[in-house]
Amino acid sequence: AQSVTQLDSQVPVFEEAPVELRCNYSSSVSVYLFWYVQYPNQGLQLLLKYLSGSTLVKGINGFEAEFNKSQTSFHLRKPSVHMSDAAEYFCAVSLNTDKLIFGTGTRLQVFP
């Protein structure tokens, strides 16, 4: 069975500072990996996805993530955050893009 661990429930950061949101997964087979963002009172929006190929994946809004198979991680990064990035971020894993298994989420708090 697959599982996803998001180690931080909240990450505070100052505006224009870099940020990393951590995600580790567990699986005995190859998986697909995703990051979703949920802005207040909205549904989930896909930020980026790793299906195959290059381990560095670039997404929308300046976010990127790196797939590390040896460490079973898929951490999300942004070099300079904006106030508008404040939201909840979910890492998810899937065997075939169906039946996504989500982590518990990380709330990104951005301070001026």
Place this chain on the structure above:
Amino acid sequence: DADVTQTPRNRITKTGKRIMLECSQTKGHDRMYWYRQDPGLGLRLIYYSFDVKDINKGEISDGYSVSRQAQAKFSLSLESAIPNQTALYFCATSDPGRTPQYFGPGTRLTVL
């Protein structure tokens, strides 16, 4: 117009009442899903449907039922609502293959 719509967006009901949440999509996707989101738990899969005649239980199907009226419509019912079903409910769609799931805006359900 939104690709995935959910009605109602907010609902307050009493214990024991029957509730139906509706989801419609214009993306032409075959696969539809219902998730439940609880604070600190992320999203958990309730039911999913790969086509009109194929409905499957997810991780937490007890207390819920679904109906796939058409390719574009997938309804979730709570036959006798209970307070621990208070949550944010999301509908999602996807096509077979390497397509991530697209989410509706959510329905906030409160059971008193």
